[in-house]
Amino acid sequence: MNTPPQFEIFLVAPPGLEAVLAEEARDKGFADPAVLPGGVAIIGGWPEVWRANLELRGAGKVLVRLGGFMAFHLAQLDKRSRKFPWAEILRPDVPVRVEASCARSKIYHAGAAIQRIETAIREELGAPISAQAEICIKARIIDNEVTFSVDTSGELLHKRGHKEAVGKAPMRETLASMFLRQCGFDGAEPLIDPMCGSGTFVIEAAEIAAGLHPGRSRHFAFEALASFDPAAWEAMRAGGGAAACAPGAMACAPGAMACAPGAMFRGADRDAGAVRMSRANAARAGIDTITAFDCHSFADLTPPEGPPGLIIVNPPYGGRIGNKKLLYGLHAAFGQVLAARFGGWRVGMVTGEPSLAKATGLPFAPPGPPIPHGGLKVQLFRTGALK
Ligand SMILES: C[S@@+](CC[C@H](N)C(=O)[O-])C[C@H]1O[C@@H](n2cnc3c(N)ncnc32)[C@H](O)[C@@H]1O
Numbered sequence: 001m002n003t004p005p006q007f008e009i010f011l012v013a014p015p016g017l018e019a020v021l022a023e024e025a026r027d028k029g030f031a032d033p034a035v036l037p038g039g040v041a042i043i044g045g046w047p048e049v050w051r052a053n054l055e056l057r058g059a060g061k062v063l064v065r066l067g068g069f070m071a072f073h074l075a076q077l078d079k080r081s082r083k084f085p086w087a088e089i090l091r092p093d094v095p096v097r098v099e100a101s102c103a104r105s106k107i108y109h110a111g112a113a114i115q116r117i118e119t120a121i122r123e124e125l126g127a128p129i130s131a132q133a134e135i136c137i138k139a140r141i142i143d144n145e146v147t148f149s150v151d152t153s154g155e156l157l158h159k160r161g162h163k164e165a166v167g168k169a170p171m172r173e174t175l176a177s178m179f180l181r182q183c184g185f186d187g188a189e190p191l192i193d194p195m196c197g198s199g200t201f202v203i204e205a206a207e208i209a210a211g212l213h214p215g216r217s218r219h220f221a222f223e224a225l226a227s228f229d230p231a232a233w234e235a236m237r238a239g240g241g242a243a244a245c246a247p248g249a250m251a252c253a254p255g256a257m258a259c260a261p262g263a264m265f266r267g268a269d270r271d272a273g274a275v276r277m278s279r280a281n282a283a284r285a286g287i288d289t290i291t292a293f294d295c296h297s298f299a300d301l302t303p304p305e306g307p308p309g310l311i312i313v314n315p316p317y318g319g320r321i322g323n324k325k326l327l328y329g330l331h332a333a334f335g336q337v338l339a340a341r342f343g344g345w346r347v348g349m350v351t352g353e354p355s356l357a358k359a360t361g362l363p364f365a366p367p368g369p370p371i372p373h374g375g376l377k378v379q380l381f382r383t384g385a386l387k
Contacts, residue, residue, distance in 0.1 A: 196267030199278030
C-alpha cells in the first residue's frame with residue numbers, strides 16, 4: 001500500500017500572534033507546530049489540511065508547500081515549470097491563477113515569472129488561467145530557488161460563512177478567537193462584550209463553548225483540488241463537536257454542546273442596528289440559544305447572576321471611528337463602571353491607542369505586541385480578576 005503524501009502545511013497568522021496559533025494547533029492535535037515569522041508550520045497530508053481549515057479558529061489561511069527547483073533565468077523557469085507534476089495537485093477543468101514574489105534572485109520580475117508559470121500550467125495540464133480563479137498557486141523565488149505553494153482555503157478563514165451583517169469596524173473572527181485564547185477563555189465561563197458591534201467576540205465565545213468547528217458552514221478552495229475526496233471530507237465535517245451536556249449545567253466542557261439555563265455569552269451596544277446585526281449573525285451561526293444581545297450603553301451594564309467571567313471589549317478608538325478626545329471620557333467612565341460593579345471579573349480590551357486603555361484606570365498588565373488590523377495596529381490589554 002502506498003503511504004499517503006506528507007508535506008509542509010503553513011498556517012498563516014497575523015505577525016505577533018504566531019505563538020498563540022501554534023498553541024491552538026497543538027491543543028487541536030496537530031503534531032510539532034513550529035513558530036515562524038507570519039505563521040506556523042506543521043507536517044501532514046491532505047486530511048490534516050482539511051482539518052486545519054475546518055477546526056483552527058486563529059489561522060487566516062492554510063497553505064500547502066508543493067515543492068520547487070532552482071531557476072537562474074526565465075527560460076529555465078519555463079522549462080522546469082513545464083515538468084512540475086501539476087496534475088497531482090490541480091484539475092485540468094478548474095481555473096487557476098499564479099502569484100509570485102522575487103528576492104535576491106536573477107529572476108527579479110514577478111510579472112514575467114507569473115507569465116511563464118501560468119503558460120506552463122495551461123499548456124501542460126490544460127487548466128484555464130483566470131485572474132478571478134479561486135485556486136491560487138503562490139511562487140516564491142528567493143536566492144534563485146523557486147518554491148510553489150497552493151492556497152487551500154480560498155476566501156480568508158475569518159469568513160466563517162455566518163456573518164452577513166457587519167458594523168463600522170468589525171474585528172476579524174480569527175483575531176477575536178486568538179485574543180479570547182490569550183485571555184484564558186475556554187468556553188467554561190460567562191462572557192460579556194459591552195460594546196459588541198456585530199457580535200464577533202460573543203459569537204466566537206459561544207461557538208467555542210458549543211464545540212462547533214469554525215469552518216463547518218463554508219466552502220474551501222481544497223474542494224476543487226485533484227486530491228479532494230468528498231466522502232472523506234463529509235465524514236470529517238459531520239464528525240464535528242456538539243455532544244449534549246447535562247441539562248441544568250451552568251457551563252459545558254469544551255467540546256460539548258452548551259445548554260446553560262440562560263445566555264452565558266452576552267453582548268450589548270448602544271446602537272440598535274448593531275444589536276440587530278449581532279442577533280442575526282448569532283442566529284445564522286446557530287448559537288442564539290446561548291447568546292443574548294441588549295441595546296444599552298455600558299453605563300447601564302450590570303453583572304448577570306452567577307459566577308464572574310470575562311469582559312472582552314473593543315471600544316471605538318480615534319484612528320478608525322469616533323473622535324479621540326471625546327473617547328478619553330468614555331474610557332474613564334467605562335473603567336469606573338467595571339471597577340465599581342464587576343469584582344471578580346477579568347477584563348480584556350483591544351485598542352489601537354494605549355493611552356485610551358490607560359484612561360480606563362483599570363489595572364492592566366503590560367500589553368501584548370501590536371497586531372496589524374484593518375490598516376492600524378491593535379493591542380490586547382488584560383487584567384487579572386478585578387477586586
Ligand atoms: C469598534 S466597534 C466594536 C466592533 C466589534 N468588536 C465587532 O467585531 O463588530 C465599537 C462599538 O462600540 C459601540 N459603543 C460606543 N459607545 C458606546 C457606549 N457608550 N455604550 C455601548 N456601546 C458603545 C459602538 O456602537 C460600536 O458598535
